[in-house]
Amino acid sequence: MITLDCLGQKCPLPVIALAKQIRNIGIGEVIRVLADDPAAANDIPAWCRMKEQEYLGSPEAKAFEVRRIS
C-alpha cells in the first residue's frame, strides 16, 4: 500500500496529490493519505464519490484510505 504524506498541506493540496497518485496504482490497490487539514476528512470521501473510487474510511486520526476501482 502506498502512503501519501500530505501532513501540513492545506486544502485542496491533499486531494490534488491523491488524484495524481491514483493513476500510478493498479485497480484494486489502496492508497493511504495522511492529511491534517480539517477539510480532508470531508473532501477525500467527496472526491471518491465524484471520481468513482472507493473510500475505505479513516483507520486512525489524520489517515484516510482509498481503493482504486475505476
Place this chain on the structure above:
Amino acid sequence: MGVPAGAAAYLDAATAAPLHPVAAEALVAALADGWADPSRLYAASRRAQQLSEAARAAFAEALGVRVDEVSLWSSGTQAAQAAVLGGLAGRRRQGDTLVHSAIEHSAVLHAAAKGQAIEVGVDQLGRLDLEAWDAAVRTTGVALASLISASHEVGTVQPVAAAAGYCAEAGVPLHVDAAQSIGRHPVPPGWSMLSASAHKWGGPPGVGVLVVRKGVRWISPYPQDDLYRPGATGALDLPAVVGAAAGLRAVLTEERAEAERLSALVDRIRERVAATVPDVEVVGDPDDRLPHLVTFSCLYVDGEALLHALDREGFAVSSGSSCTASTLRPSHVLEAMGVLSHGNVRVSLHRGTTSEEVERFLSVLPGVIEKIRKEAGM
C-alpha cells in the same frame, strides 16, 4: 488589485443585498426626526416615537403578526440569538436543551454552544432529517428547537411546516431563522418565534427583527429593565429601522415576480456550470430551493484563489471553503451534507442582477477555473 476586467457585478446578496431604493429613500427621510430617543417626553421624542410605531406596524403587517409581537434588534444575528437564548431562559423549568439542525447559521450555533444541544443532520441535498428531528424534539429536557427556513449556504428549503408539526406534538416551541427567506420565499406558519435580518432583503445593515408569538414564554438573556419584553438593550438606529420596514414592504410587493426572474437565472447557472466546468458539483436541492442562491464546488481549486480571480474579473461572490473562513475550517453546512468543500462558490442574486451579468459570469468562469487548475498541475 487594480481595475476589474469587466463591469463589476455584485453576486453576494445572501451576505448583504444592495439597498432597495425605497429603503434608501425612507432612511434618508427618517434622518430628520429619527435621531431623537423615542422614549422621552418632549416633541422631538414624540416625532421619533411616531416613526418607530409606524415602522413596527409596517413590520407586523408585512409579516402577518401583531404589532406587540414584533421586536427590533441591532442585527439579524442579535435577533436570532435573542430568540434562542430568551426562548431557552423562558422554558428553564421544562429543560435546558436546544434542538437544532446541523446547517444553522453560526449565529444560532454560537448561541447553542452556550448550553446543552442536540444536533439533527441533513441529507446530501441539505434537507433536514425529519425522523431524527421528531425523535430529538421528543427527548426529555428539550426546551426549544431552532431551524433555518432555507440554507443560507446552499439554498435548500427546509421542511418547516413538518418540523413545526413535530414540535407542536412534543410541546416544544420552534424558532425559525428566516433571514434568507423573508422577501424571497414564503415561510409556512406553525413557528413560535421568527427572526430576520434587514440587509438580506435590501434594507440597511444593523436591523434585526424578532417575532415572538403571544403565549410564548421569553425571558431576556441580557440585563435590561423589562425582562419579559423582547427588544434591543440599547438605542436602535431608528432611521435604519424605518428604511428596513419600507424596504420590506416594497420587496414583498415584488417578491413573486423577482423570485420567478431570479430562479430562472439560477437554473441557467446550475445547468451551464455543470455543462461547462469539468469536475464540478452543483450542490443543494435543484428544485425546492431559494430563488436567488446557487452553490457549487470545483475539484482541485483553492477557494481563496478562485474568489480573488473572480474579484479581478469584477465578480463579488462568497465561499464556504476553509481557506476563505476566519476559522480556517470548511463550512459546517457542506460538511453536514458530505459534499466537496474546497473550490466552493456561492452566487446569490438580487433585484439589480441582470441576465447580462449572469451571462458574463458564465462565460468567464470556466477559463478562471481552468487557469487555477493548471497552476496546481491538474
